[in-house]
Amino acid sequence: MADPRRVEFGDFLRSRREKLSPKAVGLPMGRRRRTAGLRREEVAQLAGIGVDWYIRLEQGRTVSPSVTTVDALARALRLSKTEHAHLKALARDGARSAFTREIVPPSIRRMIESLHQPAYITGRRWDVLAWNAAAEEVFGFSQFPERDRNTLLLVLTNKQTRKFYGASWTEVAKRMVAMFRATHDVWAGDPAFTELLTRLREGSPEFVEWWEAHDIRSTISGSKTMHHPTKGVLHFEHTSFQANDDPALKLVIYTPVEGGD
Structure with missing residues (x-):
């Protein structure tokens, strides 16, 4: 059975290859x-590698590319640093x-x-x-069963959360999918x-489309506007930190700001 990571490696190569135009790398478009x-x-x-070798990589076969080969592929496909x-x-x-499932240390x-500002811990x-x-007042995590307390499930499959983000939902959700891709x-x-x-596939048609695009994004700080059912419109800046106790744990903090963007 193929190694799932090798399959994802090949799928990622294919997705980047199909999105890169010949013109971007100085090649003629051709007629056929x-x-x-x-x-x-x-x-x-x-990339300076054999065609058969590249095909095996894209097909997800059990082969181990060297660091040099990976770097050459990254240059050939014009990959971003992420x-x-x-x-x-x-x-x-x-x-x-x-x-x-991770365990959060008492400290x-x-x-x-x-x-005082909304804060929560997530795992891998x-x-x-x-x-x-403060996070409970904004997000109401306790009202959801433990198996549903997942930021992806809440944002992508919960109708109330979708209303929570209003017109910015698509941007927020699509960015989250691209960030989670790197972890998954x-x-x-x-x-x-x-x-x-x-x-996620069963609960969100949009997720299926965005997932197949195979886009990758790194975790970054930013701002969000939320439409709370009782508190009205809320504007936050958010940022995240890894815990030294366990790098799998991520602290997310939302700082209230006036007016938003």
Whole structure:
């Protein structure tokens, strides 16, 4: 059976190849092109590797590309720094333990409970593991069953949350999918991630479309406008931090701002 990470590696190569025009890399369009993207042999040539070898990589076969090969592919496909890092992560060998739900240390729980602004902790699968009173007032995490306390499920499959973000929902949700892609692909094939992916596919037609695009984005700070059912329009700046106790834990803090963008 194929290694799921190798399959994602190949799918990512194919998705970037199909989005890159010949003109962008100085190649003639030609008359017989059926699509606007590059051909496999063109990527192989640009990367300085054999066509058969590249085809095996794109097909997700159990082959281990060297760092040099990965870097050459990144240059050939004009990958961004985030995309390049993602390709390198997928190319790494080594056994990976099955996913287990993280446990938030008491010291971190006490820390977020002491904050006045909304704050919560998520794990690798984006499950919401702990939150403070201010976050409860805004997001109401406690009203959802534990298996539904996942930021992706809440934003993409919950109708009330969709209203919560108003006109900005599409932008917020699409960005989240691209950020989660980077995490998921490294955990591809793990039962916990497969179960989450199935729920997202079943609950959100938009997710299916965005997922197939295979876009990758890094986690960044930003701002959000929310339409709370009782508090009205809320404007926040948000940022996140990794915990030293367990890098899988991410602290997300929302700071209220006046007026928004």
